[in-house]
Amino acid sequence: MSEPKTPTPTPAGDTYKGWVFKWTNYIKGYQRRWFVLSNGLLSYYRTQAEMGHTCRGTINLATATITVDDACNFVISNGGAQTYHLKASCEVERQRWITALELAKAKAARMQAESGTNAHQGGPAQNSEVQSALRTLGSKVEDLSTCNDLISKHGSALQRSLSELDSLRLTGEAGDKIRQVTERATLFRITSNAMINACRDFLALAQAHSKRWQKALQAERDQRVRLEDTLEQLAKQHNHLERAFRGAAQANASPDSKGEAQKEREFHSSSAASTELILILSPRRSSSNVSGFNSEMCPDDQSLNEEPLAMNQESPSQELLPLRKRRTRIPDKPNYSLNLWSIMKNCIGKELSKIPMPVNFNEPISMLQRLSEDLEYHELLDKAAKCHSSLEQMCYVAAFSVSSYSTTVHRTGKPFNPLLGETYELDRRRESGYRSLCEQVSHHPPAAAHHAISDRGWTLRQEITVASKFRGKYLSIMPLGTIHAIFEKSNNHYTWKKVTTTVHNIIVGKLWIDQSGEIDVVNHTTGDRCHLKFAPYSYFSRDVARKVTGVVMDKDGKAHYVLSGTWDEKMEFSRVMQSSRGGENGAEGKQKTVYQTLKAREVWRKNPQPDGAESMYFFTSLALTLNESEDGVAPTDSRRRPDQRLMEEGRWDEANAEKQRLEEKQRSARREREREAASQRSATAPHDNYQALWFERCEDRITGEQVHIYKGGYWENKERGSWDGCPDIF
Template identity: 40%
Template sequence: MNSEEEFYDAETGLESDDSCEVSFKDALVFDSKQVTSGSRTQENGVWERRKALPAEMISRNNFSVWNILKKCIGMELSKIAMPVVFNEPLSFLQRISEYMEHTHLIHKACSLSDSIERMQVVAAFAVSAVASQWERTGKPFNPLLGETYELTREEEGYRLISEQVSHHPPISAFHAQSLKQEFEFHGSIYPKLKFWGKSVEAEPKGTMTLELLKHKEAYTWTNPMCCVHNIILGKLWIEQYGTVEIVNHSTGDKCVLNFKPCGMFGKELHRVEGHIQDKSKKKRRVIYGKWTECMYSVDPKVYEANKKADKKSGGESKKLKQEHSTESEEADEMPEVQETVTVIPGSALLWRITPRPAHSAQMYNFTSFAMTLNELEPGMERLLAPTDCRLRPDIKAMENGDIDTASTEKERLEEKQRAARKERSKDEEEWSTRWFQLGTNPHTGAEDWLYTGGYFDRSYTDCPNIY
């Protein structure tokens, strides 16, 4: 099977409505006399985003991932066909849009006059961007070549467009912009996944770029590594690890964040620790917390004094914990979280995670934000590009709990994509991206996929038919 679309999954072609000079703001407000489910309409007639998926998560108990993966140790998983039951009902493009859940942090950074204060809020945003992955053990659908996703949140002041710009290798590009020209946030991601026997490791290759336009600043960073443990046996759990370096290309300020690996006894599980230094390499602030919970900032001298005091008082308890810890030979047991973040006196809270809904575990461990991403808002369908993820029949079927239709449609779309690629090869025709083009990131000098503009003009007549 020669297709990278078969591990993460898409292409489209509906005729677009000619009357496209309409904003999503118009689509979100409608006459309360219209036929609706009732529970989704507020008293003032304003449409309300859903708080649950149409159906609960499909059980995976009768499926063995080992039968698929046992011959794949050390291989890149994008080449392995996975049953749809191991997916979650979102495309990888939609998963990328979850970076925007904590956009209020960008707005906060825009409002600050001090560059070090801006950097610490940007660092909190970089951490918050991966927070939604906590306990999300389902695999997003691989985007089809040419697939797009639009996310417009006028109440939060931004809009985002993403496109699957390459299939071999799979590359997803995105561009978000403030509706008030305060910021732009963009990047391209090439996820590399490998199976290592008991775990799957994901390396999110690609650079994130955040531009604060008022301050004429540009920040860049790469996301940490992600590992899903106990693929074969035991309870699935996720850790993030690696060094994330955030650079302010305008001031020379830098933030170095260490996403700590779990360690043998779980002491460092979910922990993030780092510092901000100015262009003269003087350490200005220490950042600490957990990517699953919250992030704080504190003066470096206060942090070091607290660390020394901790070492004096914590030696015996650490030794006791090690004596009572045992390793499992059968599964990589997730260590119990011993405590939440211990706040150092004088620290400033930078970010705290939004609590998940009570029924999240029955709905793929989605956040409240993720629950809304595949929803078609009133009037939206006539505005969307025909390549938008929300129109994918396999994702929609899975969201509705229809696993058989989801599987059938996934296979049909993959076969359609293969046939289109074969036809292009026969005609010696190159695939042409629609909204992004390969260029040079002006801040890093590296190759990057850059948004060419025009998506929100609502002219989609030349979009491919991928569904």
């Protein structure tokens, strides 16, 4: 059977892909590999299927040299550390790759230079759309300039070859053809130079007019902000005037005008029940009069200038409630190179516990915030709280347990380790009806307690301790602890544990994450159980990647629902009509059960990623808001952590220094506690007398484990603004 013809490499935007032969060793010689050129990096794989998980090698073209050996062979090297000897199937294909590589190399070098320049410059003007457009135009002109250099180089080679032919003194028709080709090559070079010069003139004109475009754009933005502020102020005035008029009408109503007062009340109640607010804006009314009138009527609402207004649909008689406008972007992740040798050099002679890990491995949120991300799909618990059947409720709870892993599929960064006593609150009571609190309750071993409560009838609590094992090529992360979900209406109490997370290609290659293991979701009230299985990724498996399957059974072991899907996309459940034993499955001789089900219904689907998520650590819409600054939070809140904030802003060197300072401060506080405990304790007393502030340690009545459970007081202290008992950890 003959080998299929090698396809021509295909461009896709800034990406170039195709089959190329790569020299491996003297035994195997050249082997066909799938090469991908993207963002200034040339990577290769054994097959196209490996692109999602296993990269065999990558070379940075910004500092690489590209040389041509012969008609089909070419070499790429970055100074001796990496060298690829490649061979194309023909000379034309080799030339296509050379052109694409030269363009990518020029672009990578230019981006590296711009990143160095942008590190010392800042300001909102550089982030504007105009500047972005200008940079794009400049990039395209640079590409054209690179093409011009390539054309000049190849044109010169062509002219030399033609001159050599001309020197042979060919006569007749052959000599005339050679002279004609030489003239055409010269005209082609002149035309390409003229094209490049015209593009440069266009860029100069665009830069000359950029200031005027920026001023016009800023004026439009300012006008929009002023109109939004005016609209909001008028809405609040309308609300306060309506309440004042209603109170005055009730106070002045006489017995003789009961009918008229009744009509007025009916009119105002119907107005209050409306969910729309109609306003007439007068452009001639000065903004000073509006703000002055509002300061007299509602001085407490001045802090709500940038918040949209929403109506509480469940109680139309309530006033308009302001909703905070959450951010949708964070600063892009800087393109900093990671020098492993400098990290190893700093570790020489230090204790293992005192080695500072740089923030290059992190993402700008803490483990407490990552724990709060479990509530990304809280609506599953809202739906579960409304279910009348405990078995159907189990399906939603099981889907919720799977949904928490969907945020990890591209998240290879490590969250910041919380300091002892660090807290994080997530208050979404107005938007989604719930609020949660996390606290780092132990440092050795590290443990975090989490408590969330919803106005829609459910409570979620957990205490998680993470154990990890490095196994050479991959890192296994095993969360220890039990998650509890309690529903108020049905009094159903569910528990489950998390599966093992595996980070592959720790040493070399592209990092990728897999989830594997089994989850047993148990309803301790009714005895119902759901067994979920997360299938590990296998290169030779024919199953769908990241597959999850499960069966919901009652206390007698009878199956009622079957769940299936993937932990990174969606889950479905089907009602079981009949089950039967099939043939033997596997080497152990176990019989697998075959279920006959009704049509599957989708119970959960992953939300789409925000625009530009790949440059923002692949954060979800919720994760983008987790580290947003908020007033009134505790001084120990993760939002106030300085090293994490510096990393989010792109100031990684300062973040590393601040991270080292905080860790040393935590060690000093621990030594001080141990000295105090040593002077007071008996021989059997614990070494460290630290006690959590918002959680208390007790025995769980369901599992019998020693856990930390929320004891109350946080939200009450927040309302009073009293944080006297909080430690100084930052």
